[in-house]
Amino acid sequence: MTSPIIEFQNVKKQFGELALFENFNFSVEEGEIVSIIGSSGSGKSTLLRILMTLEDIDGGVVRVKGEPLWHMSKGDRLVPADKKHLRKMRNHMGMVFQHFNLFPHMTARRNITEAPMRVKGKSRQEAEREAMDLLALVGLQDKADSYPAQLSGGQKQRVGIARALAMRPEILLLDEITSALDPELVDEVLDVIRNLAKEHSFTMLLVTHEMYFAREISDRVCFFDQGRILEEGPPDKIFVAPEKERTQAFLNAFISA
Amino acid sequence: MELSELTPILLQGAWITLKILCLSLPVAGALAFIAGLTRLFAPTPLRQMARVYIEFFRGTSALIQLYWIYFVLPFFGLNLDAMTASVIALGLNIGAYGAEVVRGSVLAVPKGQYEAAVALNFTPWSRLWRIILPQSLINMIPPFGNLAIELMKATSLVSLITIGDLTYKAKTLADATLQVGEIFGLVLLIYFVMAQAMAFLFRWLEARLGRGLDRGGLRS
Ligand SMILES: Nc1ncnc2c1ncn2[C@@H]1O[C@H](COP(=O)(O)OP(=O)(O)O)[C@@H](O)[C@H]1O
Ligand SMILES: [Mg+2]
Numbered sequence: 001m002t003s004p005i006i007e008f009q010n011v012k013k014q015f016g017e018l019a020l021f022e023n024f025n026f027s028v029e030e031g032e033i034v035s036i037i038g039s040s041g042s043g044k045s046t047l048l049r050i051l052m053t054l055e056d057i058d059g060g061v062v063r064v065k066g067e068p069l070w071h072m073s074k075g076d077r078l079v080p081a082d083k084k085h086l087r088k089m090r091n092h093m094g095m096v097f098q099h100f101n102l103f104p105h106m107t108a109r110r111n112i113t114e115a116p117m118r119v120k121g122k123s124r125q126e127a128e129r130e131a132m133d134l135l136a137l138v139g140l141q142d143k144a145d146s147y148p149a150q151l152s153g154g155q156k157q158r159v160g161i162a163r164a165l166a167m168r169p170e171i172l173l174l175d176e177i178t179s180a181l182d183p184e185l186v187d188e189v190l191d192v193i194r195n196l197a198k199e200h201s202f203t204m205l206l207v208t209h210e211m212y213f214a215r216e217i218s219d220r221v222c223f224f225d226q227g228r229i230l231e232e233g234p235p236d237k238i239f240v241a242p243e244k245e246r247t248q249a250f251l252n253a254f255i256s257a
Numbered sequence: 258m259e260l261s262e263l264t265p266i267l268l269q270g271a272w273i274t275l276k277i278l279c280l281s282l283p284v285a286g287a288l289a290f291i292a293g294l295t296r297l298f299a300p301t302p303l304r305q306m307a308r309v310y311i312e313f314f315r316g317t318s319a320l321i322q323l324y325w326i327y328f329v330l331p332f333f334g335l336n337l338d339a340m341t342a343s344v345i346a347l348g349l350n351i352g353a354y355g356a357e358v359v360r361g362s363v364l365a366v367p368k369g370q371y372e373a374a375v376a377l378n379f380t381p382w383s384r385l386w387r388i389i390l391p392q393s394l395i396n397m398i399p400p401f402g403n404l405a406i407e408l409m410k411a412t413s414l415v416s417l418i419t420i421g422d423l424t425y426k427a428k429t430l431a432d433a434t435l436q437v438g439e440i441f442g443l444v445l446l447i448y449f450v451m452a453q454a455m456a457f458l459f460r461w462l463e464a465r466l467g468r469g470l471d472r473g474g475l476r477s
Contacts, residue, residue, distance in 0.1 A: 052376050083381075090378045101373035105391045114387065115377035167377060 005030040005065055005171065005203050006051065012059030013046060013227075020046060020227040024060070030170075033197055033204045035214035035235070038224030039250060044207040047224075048173045051205070052095045053086050064092050064171070094169030098176040100156045102148040108135065108159045109144040112166045120167070127166075134162035138192050154185030161192055172196070174206040186210070193217070211254055215239045223247045258434050263443065270426030271447050277343055277412045277422065278451075284348025285408060286401075289355025297360055298385070307356070314353035320414050322346050327418045343415040351408045358400045362393035395466055402459030406452050423447060 004027035013021040020043050028034050036044045049055040050062060053069070061078065062069040071078035072085045081089070103111050112134060113127035122130075135141050138158035148156055157177055164172065174193065178186045190213050196202065197217040208214050214221055215235040222232040223242070231244045242248050295307040314322065327342040337345070366389050374384040416425035427444040431437050 052372075054372055054375060087378060087380075090376070093376070095376040097369060097373065097376075099369055101367075101369035103370065103373070103388055103392075115379060118383050118387065119378045119380075163377070 002030060003066055004028055004063075005032075006205070007063040008047075008060065009063070010060035011050070011057050011062060013043075013050065013055070014058045021057075022227070024227065026222075026229060028203060028205060030203055031200050033200070033217055033219045034206070035218040035221045036205065036207045036224055037209070037211070037214060037221060037250070038230075042224040043227040044224050045175050048095065048175050048205060048207060051171070052093055052173055053090055064089060091167070092169060093171045093173060094164035094167050095173040095175065096157070096160050096164050096177045098179050100148070100153075100160045100180070102156055102159055102163070104148050107145050107147055108140065108151070108162075111148070111159055112163045115163070116166050130166060131162070134165055135159075137165075137195075138162050139188070152185060153181045154188045157181065157189045158192055161189075169202070171203045171205065174204065174208070176207050176209065178208070178210060209254075211239065211251070223250065225250075258430075258436065260439060260443075263430060263434075263436070263440060266430060267423060267426055267440070267443055267447060270421055270423035271451070273421055274409075274412050274423040275451070277340070277347065277415060277420070278409050280340075280344045281347040281351070281408060281412075282405060284344060285351035285355055285404070288348060288352025289359050289401075292352060292356035293359025293363070294385070296356060297363055298381070310349075311353045311356050314350050315357075319346070319350045319411055320417065322350055323414055323418060339415070339418050339420050342418065343412075343420060347408060347411055347415075350411065351404050354404055354407070355401065358397055358404065359393075362396040363389055365396055366392045395463070398459060398463040398466065402456060402463075405455050405459065409451055409455060410448070 006026070006028040008024055008026040011021050011024040011026075012019070013024070026047070036047065038044055046055055050057055051064070051069070057070050061071060067089065068078055068081070069086075069089050070081050072081050102108075103114070106114060109128065109131050112131040113124070116122040116127040116130065117124060132141065132144065135144055138161055140155060140158055140162070143151060143155060143159075146155075148159070151159065160177070177193075178189050181189065190210065193204075193206070194213075194217060197204065206214075206218075218235050220232060221235045221238040222229045223238060223244070223246075224230070225246055231238065231242060231247045238247065239251065242251060292307045292310055295303050296311065297304075299307065323343065323346040326337065326346045327339060330337065330342075370388055370392065371384065374388045379387065412422060413424035416422050416428060419425075423444060427440050431440045434440070
């Protein structure tokens with residue numbers, strides 16, 4: 001077996017008085033699709049945000065592709081990462097946000113081309129060609145010149161996905177990407193992810209409340225409870241025969257909802 | 258004196274007022290951005306300096322600031338003519354208020370914008386110039402318009418360091434002719450017209466910038 005692409009080793013994360021993660025261990029294999037479920041406040045977003053370098057850690061080590069994310073090796077010691085190291089490591093990850101966070105002053109196309117041009121130094125021509133391919137992938141070729149305010153929620157989120165993909169991340173982080181959408185718009189977004197999942201060309205870590213979707217596309221499901229992974233396994237086990245009482249209660253609440 | 262004699266003299270003064278206004282506005286604007294952004298993003302010592310500048314110039318009298326620059330700095334070997342001293346003093350004073358406008362508008366951009374920019378691995382510089390500032394600019398314009406009018410009103414202080422601006426001309430004319438009613442009435446009118454012109458200019462600017470941004474959904 002190869003070494004994991006993501007590895008949390010004894011990670012500690014604290015928000016003031018709240019010790020959210022303590023001795024937190026977690027790993028993801030390359031190409032694996034992992035769904036994270038659990039009630040609100042259990043630390044699902046924080047896990048993704050630590051990986052996206054939006055939240056730092058208070059102890060332990062996070063490794064991405066074997067390299068410490070929040071640290072740098074100095075001799076045989078690990079010292080806190082500097083900005084340069086973080087910028088290098090960020091290239092491995094891309095994130096899609098619950099509230100899209102599209103840049104409102106840019107067209108859909110510019111939202112997608114801006115980072116490849118400014119960050120990766122691609123030519124405008126190349127970046128725009130790739131943007132059009134990505135817009136086609138998410139079914140929005142005809143919206144290239146629309147501003148976010150002119151798009152529906154589902155369309156915004158598909159641009160959000162295209163924008164993240166444009167940076168060619170190896171790890172895609174999806175944080176409740178359909179939670180802010182009207183029910184009838186959820187499927188058009190999930191379809192895009194479904195297609196990406198089929199190819200298994202990314203490692204995907206997704207926080208979701210869409211249980212059927214999670215069951216369908218995941219290799220593994222993790223149930224989060226108060227900053228711990230209470231139970232994890234293949235979707236057929238977690239959704240059909242969960243062992244822990246809290247997992248059962250959580251899933252039952254979903255079915256009856 | 259007839260109104261037709263008073264008016265040209267006052268307009269001469271108004272011309273000087275306008276000149277000082279036009280020179281100190283860019284100074285104030287530049288200082289507002291420099292100090293506002295420094296206060297937000299620079300390393301701690303610089304940030305503290307920006308903070309001291311902002312607090313000091315907002316917290317003391319503009320007239321005393323002007324006196325310092327014109328009357329006291331020469332003792333430290335810095336001799337400025339009255340015009341330069343006025344432009345610097347007014348620019349520093351209004352720039353300090355403007356810095357707070359810049360800071361507030363930048364902070365008002367939703368946090369998610371910053372996070373998306375980090376996730377896309379933009380440099381801190383690009384985050385600011387490409388993502389945050391374009392969105393905050395539109396919010397700065399109305400308060401900047403108010404400050405520009407404050408600046409115009411504050412120009413009357415320069416009459417106290419012998420510049421022949423509108424206020425100075427009015428004062429000397431009134432002393433000579435004792436026609437205080439007509440003179441100060443006219444002066445009020447001229448200041449008012451200038452203020453209206455500036456208010457109009459800034460509304461136009463806001464509408465123009467807003468036109469692109471309406472489509473961008475920055476304003477509802
Ligand atoms: N920036 C923050 N400051 C303080 N507390 C936070 C912050 N972010 C998250 N938390 C707290 O950490 C816990 C986990 O949050 P989060 O990871 O967002 O949970 P989830 O995504 O599972 O709903 C919650 O109790 C939340 O209030
Ligand atoms: Mg969350």
